[in-house]
Amino acid sequence: MIEVDSLTKRYGDFTAVHSLSFAVKPGEVMGLVGPNGAGKTSTLRCVAGIIPPTLGSVRLGGIDLKADPVAAKRTMAFIPDEPRLFEYLTVAQHLAFVARLYGVGDYKARGEAILADLDMADKQALLPGELSRGMKQKLAIACGLLHAPTAVIFDEPLTGLDPRGMRRMKDVMRGLAAQGAAIILSSHLLGLVEEVCTHLLILKDGRAMADGSVADVRARFASDSTSSLEDVFFLATGEEDVARP
Numbered sequence: 516m517i518e519v520d521s522l523t524k525r526y527g528d529f530t531a532v533h534s535l536s537f538a539v540k541p542g543e544v545m546g547l548v549g550p551n552g553a554g555k556t557s558t559l560r561c562v563a564g565i566i567p568p569t570l571g572s573v574r575l576g577g578i579d580l581k582a583d584p585v586a587a588k589r590t591m592a593f594i595p596d597e598p599r600l601f602e603y604l605t606v607a608q609h610l611a612f613v614a615r616l617y618g619v620g621d622y623k624a625r626g627e628a629i630l631a632d633l634d635m636a637d638k639q640a641l642l643p644g645e646l647s648r649g650m651k652q653k654l655a656i657a658c659g660l661l662h663a664p665t666a667v668i669f670d671e672p673l674t675g676l677d678p679r680g681m682r683r684m685k686d687v688m689r690g691l692a693a694q695g696a697a698i699i700l701s702s703h704l705l706g707l708v709e710e711v712c713t714h715l716l717i718l719k720d721g722r723a724m725a726d727g728s729v730a731d732v733r734a735r736f737a738s739d740s741t742s743s744l745e746d747v748f749f750l751a752t753g754e755e756d757v758a759r760p
């Protein structure tokens with residue numbers, strides 16, 4: 516469960532996120548979408564405990580992030596769009612290191628299963644410098660999932676993946692949700708959001724333009740239940756001439 520209550524993020528005098536509240540329940544995948552500068556990254560970083568909110572609170576698995584950051588972060592994984600790896604650790608050593616950090620005792624079988632899911636089983640002895648961009652992304656994902664997080668944040672998770680990798684990644688997200696994880700997926704790829712997400716939060720200028728199940732948001736903004744998420748996005752954000760043919 517991810518619970519965000521009245522989250523405000525200011526940078527100096529500028530307010531990037533205005534009193535935002537939402538919750539992602541176990542099994543839900545919430546798509547966080549919005550135009551450039553809407554406040555998505557600021558929100559995600561606050562939820563992940565990377566930067567502090569100016570006001571408001573975040574609870575992960577029922578644990579207040581400010582009151583007990585270590586316990587709250589133990590329940591969570593943040594998968595950034597740009598993989599950050601250790602140059603001198605192999606794939607297998609990355610998993611061993613992350614397992615020690617999170618106190619995952621029986622990590623080997625779990626790590627191998629995650630690597631296999633991502634088509635990385637035969638890459639265990641390689642260093643990041645020997646991996647392609649997409650493989651690095653997959654390794655970052657494997658590291659993030661090793662401790663079986665119940666709250667998972669994906670920021671543009673398909674960046675650099677080939678079509679097979681993208682399909683694997685979508686399966687991984689659906690699988691995590693089916694196992695009861697609460698997931699936030701931030702992406703500009705509205706097709707991906709439409710395929711994977713059960714819920715939507717559309718942000719603009721740091722404010723929620725829409726929040727709810729995909730069906731509810733669609734019903735609110737589009738007259739037609741078959742309208743694409745792209746249409747819903749433009750209607751909700753007023754970003755484009757929606758009357759275009």
Ligand SMILES: Nc1ncnc2c1ncn2[C@@H]1O[C@H](COP(=O)(O)OP(=O)(O)OP(=O)(O)O)[C@@H](O)[C@H]1O
Binds near residue numbers: 526531550552553554
């Ligand atoms: N460290 C910072 N200092 C000052 N302003 C910032 C900082 N980080 C972000 N902002 C501002 O906050 C606003 C929201 O930025 P943010 O990166 O959260 O948006 P975003 O929705 O993730 O955008 P994008 O889709 O382009 O990644 C923007 O106006 C940005 O200029």
